Structures are given as structure tokens and as C-alpha cells.
Amino acid sequence: MVNKKLKVLFVPISGVGHVNACISIAETLIDRGHDVWFTVNGFWSGKLTKYGVKEVLLDKSDSPMDADNMAEVAKHMVTSGKIGGESALQKARSRGTTIELKMKYIQYLDEQLERLLPAIRPDVIIVDQFMTLPSVELSGIPCVWSWSAGPLVMVDDERAPPAASGM
Template identity: 45%
Template structure:
């Protein structure tokens, strides 16, 4: 392609979804394209370090100074999406009754704002990570790519957490996960797509304790494929957890298989072909529209 593209990302305004899009954006930036994210003002200054241009949206009744991860964690608790003792069915009922109406309401507002922004941004292509198709995008006739991350990653504060960690433990409020994963022998996770895929990338066995959404599917698939063990986050006993850890760490055949999988994934580098695919899509759409 003889010119650089302006690529617009419109992710669901939550931590896991934005993070998933950042990885794609970095590859496009390295290929020389301009990348723009439309996100809430809670993301101010968080994306520019990656070379991403931020277009920040304000929302009535939403505090732009609040950390986006904390806001969603507190909402999930108040909505009953993360609730001790709740079954998977209870969890999904609360998601559909309490969380989804809020998300759909926000997407209607986003669509109206996006319609007024598109003539100014003038993107050549858009990446959408949304629950529904946005009319403003469909009417624009601008080519767009679906990003289906469906995985928020959150941490929440709880009075039930122990006041301190033991001598053989280490932790911080926030750590660079992809730098930590190569150093560990096993991963215990809630089963979000980001952590599951990154754990597979580094060839580590995992224990998955799902909490919401597609994490239930991820946990079951990990167990079905023999890559790890699924446990109940609220009913798991100390003995059950310790036995699962020992079982995975001592499984030489599993760890050798995961190492081979990791090597294959790391050598694949299929994401390197993404810029060319997007350039061809834009060129094809230009021909069809002309």
C-alpha cells in the first residue's frame, strides 16, 4: 500500500477489552499506520505510551478520574455478577438482568458520539470490540473488523483478603503479567481470555477458577483438553487446591506437551500478517466503492 492508514479502535470500555486491542494496535503502529482509540476519559494518558492517539469521551454521571478496572470490579460486585456461593446459572442471570442493560444503554450513547466523530477522524478501517453492531459504523461504509475479546480482567478489594502474604509469597498491586509468566511453573487464573492465551504462549499448566462470562467455557475447555484443572472458586478446599497443584507440577508428559505447544505458538508469529491483511481489505473496499 502506498500510504499509511488511519486505524480506529472502538473497544468495549473495560480493561480486558482495551488491553486485547492494544496488542493488535502495536503491530499496526510498527507497520507505520496511525492508530486511534475512542475510549472514556478514564483512560486519559494510559494509551499514549504505546503510540496510540486517544479520543476521550465524557459521560454524565461517570467520574473520569476513577480507575476503569476498579469501577467495573465494583459494578460486578454490586450487580451480583461476582458473588460468593452463586451458581453459574445465578451468575448469568445477574449478568443478563443487571449488567447487560447498562452495557447496551452505553452502546447507544457511544453510537451517537461515534457518528459525529467519524467525519473528523476519517478512518480508513475500524476495529470494533462491541456487543452489538453499531449503526453509525454500518452506515459509514468504512471497512471494519470484528475483535471478539469478551474478557474483562479485573481485581477488586475485599475485607476477606488476608492482611499480609506469607514469607514464601510475593505480590504487588500491579505487575507486568507477560514478564512474570515465563518465571513461574504454574498459573492459577480466573480464566479470562488474556491470561489463558498468554499462559498457553509460555507453556504453563493452569488451574482455572471461573467467575463470570466466557470464563466458564474457558475453564471447561482447558480441563477437557488436558491443559489444566478446573476448580470451583468458592467451594474449592485447601486439600483440593494443593492436590491440583501437585498433580500438574508432577505431570512430566503434560509439561513436555505444553512446552511444544508454546514453541509452536511463539514461532508462528501469524500476527505479523495482520497489517497486510488490513491493507488488502481497505484496498478492496476502495475498489468496490469506486
């Protein structure tokens, strides 16, 4: 097999944990000579270049899912019940209330990717998001779904605990 330098585009959720997990994968790819790009919001501007990552800044969004201020993201996670002292069952029930926000964020991100993908022209896309992105799926570019928040999201089995239950 011929070693080919690939252009790899990461599309992580803008949260620190998601981006940091992707940086870990990206560093390995960079060490092997690949060209790594990240789509990020303004919070990350200039913070990833020290790892050898090229940044593609996304347009500003009014969604709390895309806040440049990570303190606002943390506040949203507490007020929405995503993190805190609630039981696993209460957290699973509250998950449904945030789906509308997630859908709006995905639509916002998808519109930008539809515009950016032809300009970036990646060989492969690594997506760390809540759900699939139509622009990525329809692009014909190979993609990998990574999920840094917890592997239970990827388990489609009614016997498994709820994905965001903390179990």
C-alpha cells in the first residue's frame, strides 16, 4: 500500500472535551505526515495551531451549543440538567428537551459545511457530533463518526442504559 498524505477534516462539537479528544487523534495523524484541519468556533481561534492543526473558523451562531464562552456552555449544561445531581433517569428524561437546540445547531453547522467542503476538499472527514450531517453524508467524502462523550451513544440496544445516563 502506498503511503499517501491525506487532508483530514475534523468537525468536532466545540466543547473542550470533544475538541481535546479530537486533538489526540489529530496529533497521531500529523506525526504520520497528514494535513489536519478543524472546523471550530471563535473560542478556539489560534489555540490549535500549536498542535499543527489548521483552523477553519465557523460563522458565529446564537446557539448555546456553539458559545464562544465555555462558561456559558457549562451554565447551559447545568440548567438543562445534562450535568448535576439529578438521577440517571431524570437526566435521560431531560435529554428530550435539548433535541430542538441540537437540531438547530446541526442545521447551522450543515449549512456552513455545505459551503466549506468544496473549498477545503478533504480526503476524509472525522465527525464528533450529536448526529449525522447531510452535507458530509452527501459529499461522497469518506467519513468516520467519532464520539468522545461516551460510547453508549453508539450502542443501539434496548438493554443498554440510556446514553447520557452516566452509567
